[in-house]
Amino acid sequence: MLSIVGVGPGDPALQTPQVTQALAEAAHLVGYGPYLDRVPPRPGQQRHGSDNRVELDRARHALALAEAGERVAVVSGGDPGVFAMASAVFEAVEAGPAEWRDLDIRVLPGISAMFAAAARLGAPLGHDFCALSLSDNLKPWDTVLGRLRAAAGAGFVIALYNPTSRARPWQLGAALEALRPILPPHTAIVFATAVTRPDERITVTTLANADPALADMRTLVLIGSAATRAVGRWLYTPRSAA
Amino acid sequence: MLSIVGVGPGDPALQTPQVTQALAEAAHLVGYGPYLDRVPPRPGQQRHGSDNRVELDRARHALALAEAGERVAVVSGGDPGVFAMASAVFEAVEAGPAEWRDLDIRVLPGISAMFAAAARLGAPLGHDFCALSLSDNLKPWDTVLGRLRAAAGAGFVIALYNPTSRARPWQLGAALEALRPILPPHTAIVFATAVTRPDERITVTTLANADPALADMRTLVLIGSAATRAVGRWLYTPRSAA
Numbered sequence: 001m002l003s004i005v006g007v008g009p010g011d012p013a014l015q016t017p018q019v020t021q022a023l024a025e026a027a028h029l030v031g032y033g034p035y036l037d038r039v040p041p042r043p044g045q046q047r048h049g050s051d052n053r054v055e056l057d058r059a060r061h062a063l064a065l066a067e068a069g070e071r072v073a074v075v076s077g078g079d080p081g082v083f084a085m086a087s088a089v090f091e092a093v094e095a096g097p098a099e100w101r102d103l104d105i106r107v108l109p110g111i112s113a114m115f116a117a118a119a120r121l122g123a124p125l126g127h128d129f130c131a132l133s134l135s136d137n138l139k140p141w142d143t144v145l146g147r148l149r150a151a152a153g154a155g156f157v158i159a160l161y162n163p164t165s166r167a168r169p170w171q172l173g174a175a176l177e178a179l180r181p182i183l184p185p186h187t188a189i190v191f192a193t194a195v196t197r198p199d200e201r202i203t204v205t206t207l208a209n210a211d212p213a214l215a216d217m218r219t220l221v222l223i224g225s226a227a228t229r230a231v232g233r234w235l236y237t238p239r240s241a242a
Numbered sequence: 243m244l245s246i247v248g249v250g251p252g253d254p255a256l257q258t259p260q261v262t263q264a265l266a267e268a269a270h271l272v273g274y275g276p277y278l279d280r281v282p283p284r285p286g287q288q289r290h291g292s293d294n295r296v297e298l299d300r301a302r303h304a305l306a307l308a309e310a311g312e313r314v315a316v317v318s319g320g321d322p323g324v325f326a327m328a329s330a331v332f333e334a335v336e337a338g339p340a341e342w343r344d345l346d347i348r349v350l351p352g353i354s355a356m357f358a359a360a361a362r363l364g365a366p367l368g369h370d371f372c373a374l375s376l377s378d379n380l381k382p383w384d385t386v387l388g389r390l391r392a393a394a395g396a397g398f399v400i401a402l403y404n405p406t407s408r409a410r411p412w413q414l415g416a417a418l419e420a421l422r423p424i425l426p427p428h429t430a431i432v433f434a435t436a437v438t439r440p441d442e443r444i445t446v447t448t449l450a451n452a453d454p455a456l457a458d459m460r461t462l463v464l465i466g467s468a469a470t471r472a473v474g475r476w477l478y479t480p481r482s483a484a
Contacts, residue, residue, distance in 0.1 A: 090480075091478075102474075109357040115323060118323045123323045131372070234332055238333055239297075
C-alpha cells in the first residue's frame, strides 16, 4: 500500500486526521527532507529523505518499497496533487513495470499553500483563479508566459508556485514585467512566505511596486485581478468580479 | 470573534483540527443547512441555517452577532475562500458599518472539492490548473465563456464549480460546446458528485461523450488538458504538460 499524503502548509492544526493516521500506519516515509522533518518521529518507522529535485527517483523508490509489500507514505507539503508528488508517482507508474499498476495507491489531500495564504489575507481567491508553476524546468518558458498572459487577461486571480530558485533567478521579474501591459499598476501582489510556520512573512504590495527579491523558494506569489481590493486589514476579491 | 471555516468535502477525516476546535468553541453556527448538518450537535450552541442563495444576508447576520460580542462560526463546505462564504463576508464588511472592520475575523481553510475529487482520481490537477464558477448569477455569461476559452486554449486543467442548478439548466451544455473547437475529442471530462460522502458518484468520460445531465448541484466537473491521461485505473496530468 502506497499513500501519497499532503501535510499542509506547516501548522500541524492544518493537517487532516486522515493524513495523521496514514503517517502513523506507514513503515516507510519517503519525501523531501524538510517535509519529513514536520512528521513527529515514531519508533520502528524508516525515513527516506531526499533533495528537492529528484521527484522521479523518490517516486520509484517508494513504488519499489510498496511492491516489496511495505506500507509506504510519500510525504508532500501542501496538497500532494498541486505541483507536488502525486503526478511524479503516476509518471513513474506509467513508465515502470506493469506490476506497479496493481498497487494499492491512495492520494490523501492536504491544505495547499495558496488556500493557507488566502485565508491569512481574507479572500483574495474569492472568484475565478488559477494556479501556475513559474518553473521552466519541465516546460518551455514561452508556455509559462502564455499561460500567465491568458490568465491575467481573462480576469483570473493567479497563484504562482515555484516563483524562484537559485537556478531560476530572473523568471519572476520577467513574469511581473509581462503582466504590466495587462493589469493596472495598483493590482494587488502578495508575497506569502512560509505561511503558518514560525517564520511566516507576508507582504502585500502592488504590481507597480512589486520587488521580485521578496520571493524565495518557500514563497507563494498571489496576483490579484483588477477587482481584488482591500477592506480594512483584509484583501479580497468580490464574487461578482467580471 | 468571527471564524469563517471550511468543513471540507464531507468526510470528517478531511476536516482540519483547527476547524474542529473553532466549531467546538463557537456559540453560534451560521451557514447553509446541509453544511450545518455535518457538524455534530453541541449543547448550548445555536444554529442558524439558511437557504443556499442568501449568502449576503447570512454574512450580515453573522457579523451582527459578532458585533454583539458573540463567538460565531460561519460554516462553508470545502474551503471557505473558494466560491464560498469568505468573499461574501468581506463584501458585507465593505458595505456595512465601520465597526465591522474592527471585528476579529479569521478564515480557516479546508479541503476544497476539487482537491478531494482530484485525490480520488489520481493527479488530474498535476500541472497548471484553474477554478472557474459556471454561475452567471453574479457575472455575465460572456465573461464565463471568455474565461473558459482562455483557460482551455492556454492548456490549463479546469475545475468547474456550480456547473448547474434548477435556475441554470443549459449553461454546462453550452460550456462543453464552447470547448469542442479548442480541445481534442478525447479530452478527459470528470463528473465528481458528493465526493467522500456516502452517495459519492464519479464518472470519467471524454469531451466527445460528456453528457451534461450527469451533473447536479453537488457536482464538480473537471476538464482535462490535452495531456491529461489514464494510467491503470488512475487519471493524471504529467508535470511537463506543455
